[in-house]
Amino acid sequence: MKQALQGSGVRDLAMARPAVARDRSASRRANLSMVLRLLRDEGPRSRARIAEDTGLPKATVSHLIAELLDGGLVREGEAERDRGAVGRPGQAVEVDGGGIHGLGAEVNVDYISLLALNLRGEVTFERRTPLDVRAVGPEAALDAIAQLVTEGTAALRAQGGNVVGVTLATPGAVDMDAGIVKYASNIGWREVAALAGLRERLGPLTPELHLENDAKLGALAEYVLTSADxxxxxxxxxxxxxxxxxxxxxxxxxxxxxxxxxxxxxxxxxxxxxxxxxxxxxxxxxxxxxxxxxxxxxxxxxxxxxxxxxxxxxxxxxxxxxxxxxxxxxxxxxxxxxxxxxxxxxxxxxxxxxxxxxxxxxxxxxxxxxxxxxxxxxxxxxxxxxxxxxxxxxxxxxxGTARGGALLALDTVYQDPTAVMASA
Amino acid sequence: MKQALQGSGVRDLAMARPAVARDRSASRRANLSMVLRLLRDEGPRSRARIAEDTGLPKATVSHLIAELLDGGLVREGEAERDRGAVGRPGQAVEVDGGGIHGLGAEVNVDYISLLALNLRGEVTFERRTPLDVRAVGPEAALDAIAQLVTEGTAALRAQGGNVVGVTLATPGAVDMDAGIVKYASNIGWREVAALAGLRERLGPLTPELHLENDAKLGALAEYVLTSADxxxxxxxxxxxxxxxxxxxxxxxxxxxxxxxxxxxxxxxxxxxxxxxxxxxxxxxxxxxxxxxxxxxxxxxxxxxxxxxxxxxxxxxxxxxxxxxxxxxxxxxxxxxxxxxxxxxxxxxxxxxxxxxxxxxxxxxxxxxxxxxxxxxxxxxxxxxxxxxxxxxxxxxxxxGTARGGALLALDTVYQDPTAVMASA
Missing domain, CATH: 3.30.420.40 (ATPase, nucleotide binding domain)
Structure with missing residues (x-):
């Protein structure tokens, strides 16, 4: 599971590469992101190899890894004998983040569900409830989803976890940026401001919210699983x-x-x-x-x-x-x-x-x-x-769909690791 | 035309970004490529702005531009007043390369054709000849294409031009890497080793050869034209x-x-x-x-x-x-x-x-x-x-198809400008 998450999946999917760094803190963010994504996409490796793979100076890499260790985003793994290296094997570093969670919440015709993944790719919460979504209408469905998200978030926070984001998945066409479900005929939603509704229900402690179509998230989850091949x-x-x-x-x-x-x-x-x-x-x-x-x-x-x-x-x-x-x-x-x-x-x-x-x-x-x-x-x-x-x-x-949503929510950590490092 | 070629088209299409530079000459190549592609994709700009856009130090940019000027790949353009700049306006640099040509050669059911573009995006050679490709068979069709390429190349070289590559376009499914047309039912080709055949006919001075499907090249040409929008x-x-x-x-x-x-x-x-x-x-x-x-x-x-x-x-x-x-x-x-x-x-x-x-x-x-x-x-x-x-x-x-082929052939220059700078 974990291996799969590290296997190059979300890489290009969510956002573009970080822009060219214009100042020191932006450059630090970009470098932390590059190193963390390398570990996810290409697997555990030593500091020396990270330096080689990214082109960053070894001293910079050591400093970045120290920060990521501090923030709980990576951990020391097993010793790695670098290819062809003669000397002492390097200590490999791997993605950690067992306490950092992304949530995927799915609304479909006959159920709602929630699934949480941590940064290691482990499922940390999962629930599915039958619901006749079309019959109850968008407001009641959002009530039920908000309830599920609240329960999941509370359970994860009770363990000291940090919930970095929630992706709402629905059938039909969605406007990601506006957070609006444009038209989903099977659940009878048309121009539903789903994220605004969810944000209102979840209140002040709402994690970052995303919206995406169910099939696209399912594809994302499958892609992460199969990318090893x-x-x-x-x-x-x-x-x-x-x-x-x-x-x-x-x-x-x-x-x-x-x-x-x-x-x-x-x-x-x-x-x-x-x-x-x-x-x-x-x-x-x-x-x-x-x-x-x-x-x-x-x-x-x-x-x-x-x-x-x-x-x-x-x-x-x-x-x-x-x-x-x-x-x-x-x-x-x-x-x-x-x-x-x-x-x-x-x-x-x-x-x-x-x-x-x-x-x-x-x-x-x-x-x-x-x-x-x-x-x-x-x-x-x-x-x-x-x-x-x-x-x-x-x-x-x-x-699959809820899992893809959780992956998308977690991707923000890979884009900007500093956002969770402050609070870790 | 030129604007269109510079308008972000071939950017991601042909090859991946250059790998992280492992040595000085690789790093120089990667930087020259980055600057040249920036000028193609985002248009003319001053050295100061190139430094800002790429994150490279200003002194490095000046050195790279001097090399590209030397190689005939860029030229000084009009003065550009940088956004918000108070001082002297910078001199903009733009893609040149009027003497560097890519060729697209198309084989279709009822004709063969050749089109050359230079790096500025100007059409520098164009010819189309009726031919019943299915009836004459692959060998005769390759003879005719080789003849056309020879004529076009000779004409461009007679003007001192440098032909960097030729893309052969055919209908049907092709194996780009092997240079083989797998199956093109309308011209009756099946497992035709088209590039090997062309290379043999063109002899020792053969430019780099590529093979691609006609519809994909047409899409590429259209994309370059419309990318401004x-x-x-x-x-x-x-x-x-x-x-x-x-x-x-x-x-x-x-x-x-x-x-x-x-x-x-x-x-x-x-x-x-x-x-x-x-x-x-x-x-x-x-x-x-x-x-x-x-x-x-x-x-x-x-x-x-x-x-x-x-x-x-x-x-x-x-x-x-x-x-x-x-x-x-x-x-x-x-x-x-x-x-x-x-x-x-x-x-x-x-x-x-x-x-x-x-x-x-x-x-x-x-x-x-x-x-x-x-x-x-x-x-x-x-x-x-x-x-x-x-x-x-x-x-x-x-x-469209032959034009897409010429663009693909030219893209090798953007990937590694040094290949043509030696001979320029």
Missing amino acids: NVRDLVYVTGQTGVGVGIIAGGRLLRGTGAYAGEVGHLRLVPSDQPCACGRRGCWETTIGRDALLRYAAEPGDTVRDPTIDLDRRLAELRDRAHAGDPRTLDALGRIADHLAPGLALLADILNPRLLVLGGHFAYFGEHLIDTVTTQVRDLTMAPDLGGCEIVLSQLGLA | NVRDLVYVTGQTGVGVGIIAGGRLLRGTGAYAGEVGHLRLVPSDQPCACGRRGCWETTIGRDALLRYAAEPGDTVRDPTIDLDRRLAELRDRAHAGDPRTLDALGRIADHLAPGLALLADILNPRLLVLGGHFAYFGEHLIDTVTTQVRDLTMAPDLGGCEIVLSQLGLA
């Missing part, structure tokens, strides 16, 4: 009531000019007359989204369709039925596979990712989906052998 | 016998894991039974590509369908007919618009670019295409108001 191009497909994709291209999150990139749920790809929350009919997500899966798989009275039961339990139940060979469940998964394939093929042709990662409910049905889907997509794409693309299941299940 | 996300649609797209996302070219990104010509988007060069039927490019346009617009014996006539003249003739209100031509353009729209909508939904640029033959029919297409795409995309995307015509027509 040198994957630079990845498409993450959410499996929720709605379906969207998050695109990592060349190691960077693709947002598009209006942050609408990846809004594929409403493409018309499969013949269908099913009404969609957007007001149209036959949108792709009505054929592969959660409602479609549950509708294909079970009658209305079935427990798997009871929204008051935690989603994870219901999906696990469906997985059990598939394992047991239940014909209706298997038929439902076959239909999902058939409807998934044309969209995945399209994404493979246009984006040629190294990985197509299926998240959310898709991630529950590995063996019953992946082979069928892969075969179909292979037939449909133009590039031979899928152009080097592999279709895989998310290892994060329903937690 | 702060466009960071752009999709370029080729209008050739085949149709592909080049994607610029967040200011960088999106290639995909196997360089197949943008291979959209074979999507099935429009009901059609037309046979495609790829062996299938009904591919998108068979409904909007050059053959479709000419088939819709004219009978087989018509001059616009005579491949021995230069393509530009034939397309200009069709444009004249459209202007004159010829019903068959207008009907053909209406069909092209109808078939373009679903694909453009798909690209807008997935990538949310700021600009969708229509190149090649599409660029000839502005008023007869753009409004109809825009209206249809607006209806089909999910994001309100096209998500901030604008559909525009390429200003480069058939020259």
Whole structure:
């Protein structure tokens, strides 16, 4: 986990490199950030090697590491014998920050959730609560999210932790800078000033707040996990009531000019007359989204369709039925596979990712989906052998989005380590 | 033109930033590169401002500029009064290099072409020759391209010019590193070792050779032109016998894991039974590509369908007919618009670019295409108001691809200015 977080993920995603330093304190900040990001992205290493990798003088590096040690952001690790070095092995330094936490809070159609990661990449808080978000409306949903954030923050602070930020994740198109959810049809939000609402509810001790689309955060979380394998191009497909994709291209999150990139749920790809929350009919997500899966798989009275039961339990139940060979469940998964394939093929042709990662409910049905889907997509794409693309299941299940939010919140520490060093 | 080349285009596209300097000569190269790219991307400025922008000491900047002046890569420009400066205005420095040329050589279905740009962004050589590339086969096509490159290089060298590189552009998927065209169905090339073939034909004085897909180079050329407007996300649609797209996302070219990104010509988007060069039927490019346009617009014996006539003249003739209100031509353009729209909508939904640029033959029919297409795409995309995307015509027509190739060839100078300074 920790290794993954250090494996180059958030690197280029959140913000540009620090500007050229204009004064001494800016230069110190930039250097601390450079060293900390090096340790995250390239792994533990000795002071000598840090000097070599950054081009900074050895004395400067020693001073910077001393500051980071003081601030609790790094720790001494194991001895590292530098490549080819003859003398005494150097002491490696690695990212620490076990008491520095980022939070990801997700609002989706049928639940809200919160996940905290510390700087080491360890999950330090996790909770998911069923909620009919569309029915209760934005104000009540923000109440519930604020409550969850308050509980999580209080628990982490009670242990002496420092919560550096919270990312709110929602489906649909968001205006990150303004903190506004522009349009999320499945939860019925339109022009909701989500961050202002959250800030008001959380009061004076509010950590820094961010807002991002669920699919983009899911892609970020997957990218951090897989970056150890040198994957630079990845498409993450959410499996929720709605379906969207998050695109990592060349190691960077693709947002598009209006942050609408990846809004594929409403493409018309499969013949269908099913009404969609957007007001149209036959949108792709009505054929592969959660409602479609549950509708294909079970009658209305079935427990798997009871929204008051935690989603994870219901999906696990469906997985059990598939394992047991239940014909209706298997038929439902076959239909999902058939409807998934044309969209995945399209994404493979246009984006040629190294990985197509299926998240959310898709991630529950590995063996019953992946082979069928892969075969179909292979037939449909133009590039031979899928152009080097592999279709895989998310290892994060329903937690991917909140995890991506926590990573984004933590990235501010990498951009400016001094912000948390004062308080550490 | 010059302004455009300096306007931030190739910046992130070709290669990563220089590695941290490990020795003095590497550090000098990196600094020369940084200064030259600053002048290209941000425009002319004084030495004082260069020092401020790069963080380099003023004395170092003066020394670097002296070297670049010596090498003919920059020149003294007009006096620049620094913002807020009270004293004497500084002398601005700007990119020069009128004698340093990059070449772009394009092989397409019905022509080959060559275009040279100098470092100032001026077109210094341009030629296009009709050729039935599929019929003559790869060897003869490479003969013809080598002949064109030899002529262009000789002409530029006769004026004392320095040709730093040649980019070969072809349709289809290419392996840049190996210099191999993997598969280009419309010209019938499969696993053609194009760069090795070209190198053999050009002999000992061969400039550095590059290989890239036509749509990606077209996107690069468009991006350089539009970057002045702060466009960071752009999709370029080729209008050739085949149709592909080049994607610029967040200011960088999106290639995909196997360089197949943008291979959209074979999507099935429009009901059609037309046979495609790829062996299938009904591919998108068979409904909007050059053959479709000419088939819709004219009978087989018509001059616009005579491949021995230069393509530009034939397309200009069709444009004249459209202007004159010829019903068959207008009907053909209406069909092209109808078939373009679903694909453009798909690209807008997935990538949310700021600009969708229509190149090649599409660029000839502005008023007869753009409004109809825009209206249809607006209806089909999910994001309100096209998500901030604008559909525009390429200003480069058939020259975009070769121009992108010339830019890519020139980028090596920005990466390592010392390579040409020795010989300047």
